[in-house]
Amino acid sequence: MTDRKQFKLPDVGEGLTEAEIVKWHVQPGDQVEVNQTIVEIETAKAIVELPCPFEGVVAELLATEGDTIDVGIPIISVDVAAEGEEPPSAAAATPVSEPPAQPAALKEDMVPRVEEPGMVAPDKPKRQPVLVGYGVKPGATKRRPRKPSQAPAASAAPAAPPQAAPAAPPQPVREEPASHPQPVDKRTLAKPPVRKMAKDLGVDLSTLIGSGPRGSITREDVQAALTTAPAEAPAPSAATATAAAPGVREERIPVKGVRKAIATAMVSSAFTAPHVTEWLQVDVTRTMETTRRLRELPEFADVKVSPLLLVAKAVLTALRRNPGANSSWAEGESGAEIVVKHYVNLGIAAATPRGLLVPNVKDAQDLSLPGLAKALNELVETARAGKASPADLSGGTFTITNVGVFGVDTGTPIITPGEAAILAFGQVRDMPWVHEGELAIRKVTTLALSFDHRIIDGELGSRVLRDIGDMLEDPMRMLAWS
Incomplete structure (x- = not known):
């Protein structure tokens, strides 16, 4: 039975x-x-x-x-x-x-x-x-x-009752000769993120030889397949093929999964929280110098140090000085409430093959600078590899989006649902700047802070943005204010 x-x-x-x-x-x-x-x-x-x-x-x-x-x-x-x-x-x-x-x-x-x-x-x-x-x-x-x-x-018919077949007696279970390959698990070994990457790029995994454990295919193998065969372009994905097909003027891409969740969250945030965005240009020449000096320290030998690390540290310090910006709006039975968080789950927006994800570092305020650097590295790598868990992507209290990596100055970011503010960090570029009374070429960036005007008024929002800018202009202030 x-x-x-x-x-x-x-x-x-x-x-x-x-x-x-x-x-x-x-x-x-x-x-x-x-x-x-x-x-x-x-x-x-x-x-x-x-x-x-x-x-x-x-x-x-x-x-x-x-x-x-x-x-x-x-x-x-x-x-x-x-x-x-x-x-x-x-x-x-x-x-x-x-x-x-x-x-x-x-x-x-x-x-x-x-x-x-x-x-x-x-x-x-x-x-x-x-x-x-x-x-x-x-x-x-x-x-x-x-x-x-x-x-x-x-x-x-996996559950069908046996039928009489006297002419075909059952055969003993024996191994097939080596010359007869068995149809056993012919799937190519590759992790889900690698399969997703190959699908998006139009690479046939069955044609690749894996360099990973047990012959599994890695992201590097997929990328190598694109660069080593320039004469014969890889097969395009479904969306690309539709767009490139002769006579086709439009394509339709189903909205589901991460893309559907992003769209729902952004619409909800944009039409629920009254957004206000403020901008600030900052001379970050000293921040760039500090970043280079940190890379030379043995405490940072095994982690990637970028200006984003000091931006994150400046945000954490500014939120400690202005805790009202680390809040959320809650509707309860007794009416609306502002929930002030005395911890910071710092979210970092990451562009991945599956769309924009915002994993967050839990209790980031308790981490040392080397610990924060390691946590940020692991967070982004995990998200881009498609391994971020639901726990990594929930519970954030404040978000940083580094739009500068795309070569743009800044933008008007939409607040992550459940949070009160989001900071956009633009590209760092050489600009003429008045420094110590003289015109000089300095490293300059543009910061943009969007905040929920139900929670944060203009004074608080301006104070938070100014604090972050001052610390990036002179990183020594982080020590003084910590």
Whole structure:
């Protein structure tokens, strides 16, 4: 007796309502184990690998790749063994009848042995399920290879009762000769962010030779494929192909996943919080000199030091001096409230292949300057690699967006929902500037602070922006004000 169970799409983040099916790792008829990765999903915040909570045989995939599924909707069904019975195997799903009698030796050969991949030894405890969406390591589990003769039957009717077929006695389970390759897990080894990058750039992963662990393909392999084959351009992605097709004047790109979440959040913020933006040009010549000196210190030997580090430190100091700017607006049963945060979860806007993400450094106010530098580096690298977790992307209190890396002076940033202000840091460029009463060429940047006028009035907003500017003009003030 087998019991068919359905796995429903879980909420892997805080308040997740839907997710897109990115990649299935199993097919009907496959043997699965507890905690084996079965599917990759893309939420509004991150790409997450979901492990299977059951052990058994995949009966049916209830969603296809590219579908957007609501939380709580079944996405896969698995045939599991009833309590006290052996788990169903892929071979059991094949509609082949058993002869009335078989020699003992042959019967023994037909029984899958414990040493075979995907089997669980009777004397070993089974693994316990982990929190869905977390803690699953690639390669930690295995699945039973499917035999060519069984795959069609298992896919067509995994739970169908056996039919009589006396003319075709069952064959013992034996290894195929090396000259006959088995259709076992021919997927190219590559992490989800790498697959996403290759898809966006139109690179066929199956044509690449991986340089990573166990031959996996890395981001560098994908980039090398673009640079080493200039004569033959890579196949364009779907959106690019539509735009470049002869006679096509328009293209339509579905808005979903991160892009959908960004659009919803920006519209909500722009039409909920009354935005005010102020600008300030600052001579940051001393900040650039301080950045170069920090790079020479042994405390910063293993981290990347950029002007953004000192901007972040200046923001943290300014928020300590002006705590009202580190607040949020809350609507409660007793009316509206301003919630002042005595901690700073500092968000850094990062442009990634999946769109603009804003991961944040938790309790950034408690970090030393080297600790802050390391945290910022890890934060941005994780986001760009597509590994940022929902926890990394939620709970921010203040955001910095470094638009200067794109070669622009500044902009009018939209406040991250749930926060009171956001600072845009423009490019640093040489400009004529009056310094100590004389005209000189100095390093100058433009800062833009957007804030929620319900929480921050013009005086407070101007004071915060002026404090940040003064500290970037003379980094010694950070020591005096800390």
